[in-house]
Amino acid sequence: MNDPAGVASWMLAEIEREGCLYQDDVVDYLVKQKADDLLWENADGNLAIKRNVLTAFRRLTEENVVWVRPDRYWRFRVAEDEPGREARG
DSSP states (O other): OOSHHHHHHHHHHHHHHHSEEEHHHHHHHHHHTTOGGGEEEOTTSOEEEOHHHHHHHHHHHTTTEEEETTTTEEEEOOTTOOSSSEEOO
């Protein structure tokens, strides 16, 4: 589970269970799993999800999940969403 594909599958399962998944919850999960190799420290000194995890997640959910940037979470796409990965809310 501590590989990019396993974490991506866990992320999708969380969205299916909860309806959305916050970026901070993924970071917390990876810290608790001691998966430090899947995290990096950004310019602000905060832990962030490594790109290889995000790439695996995007491949898994390209058509049906969107990113809500202002609140930093993923959710399933709805009819009102514009094309692309990002959504307004």
